[in-house]
Amino acid sequence: MRAWGISSPRWHASNIGKKITLAVLALLFALGPMAASAASPRINYLLHCSGCHLPGGEGAPPNVPTMHDVLGRMMAVPQMRSYLVRVPGSAQSALSDTDLTAVVNWVLTEFNAKTLPADFEPLTRDEVATARKSILADPLKYRIQHWRNYGED
Numbered sequence: 001m002r003a004w005g006i007s008s009p010r011w012h013a014s015n016i017g018k019k020i021t022l023a024v025l026a027l028l029f030a031l032g033p034m035a036a037s038a039a040s041p042r043i044n045y046l047l048h049c050s051g052c053h054l055p056g057g058e059g060a061p062p063n064v065p066t067m068h069d070v071l072g073r074m075m076a077v078p079q080m081r082s083y084l085v086r087v088p089g090s091a092q093s094a095l096s097d098t099d100l101t102a103v104v105n106w107v108l109t110e111f112n113a114k115t116l117p118a119d120f121e122p123l124t125r126d127e128v129a130t131a132r133k134s135i136l137a138d139p140l141k142y143r144i145q146h147w148r149n150y151g152e153d
Helices: 009-031 033-038 041-048 070-074 078-086 097-111 125-131 139-146
Strands: none
Touching (some): 070 078, 070 097, 078 125, 078 139, 097 125
16 A cells, blocks of 8 residues: 555545545535525635636736726726626626625725725625626726726726
8 A cells, every 4th residue: 555655644634635625515515505605705706706817816817807906996987886797707697696796895895905995885785786687798898988998007
């Protein structure tokens, strides 16, 4: 067995990690929809947004916008409040209106606190529910019309 590295501490640690990961996934699967609604905004961001915007919110501009600082400045323009939940990735996500509201507000305060307007009010669930019904077919066109083009931020 030693030839395969099974008795090494490294093998045991990775096996324990895999077992814990599988146990957590099994629990989440068993809870089904309850698991998503019970997740924190950060966890929901990681599960639903970080595949494109990356775990740290960096994105890959211009195709995948950054989540840092720019969004805070957008919040000074009334039309841009709804933009964040009307882009297809938000509007069509599996998150409930309540969870999407929490994720967007988390992104704004976590990655944009320095650039939010002094009078910023967090988005409300009703605001998000209404806005996400009107998906933006061309987010870039809307962004240019009401804000700026990428690279002008």
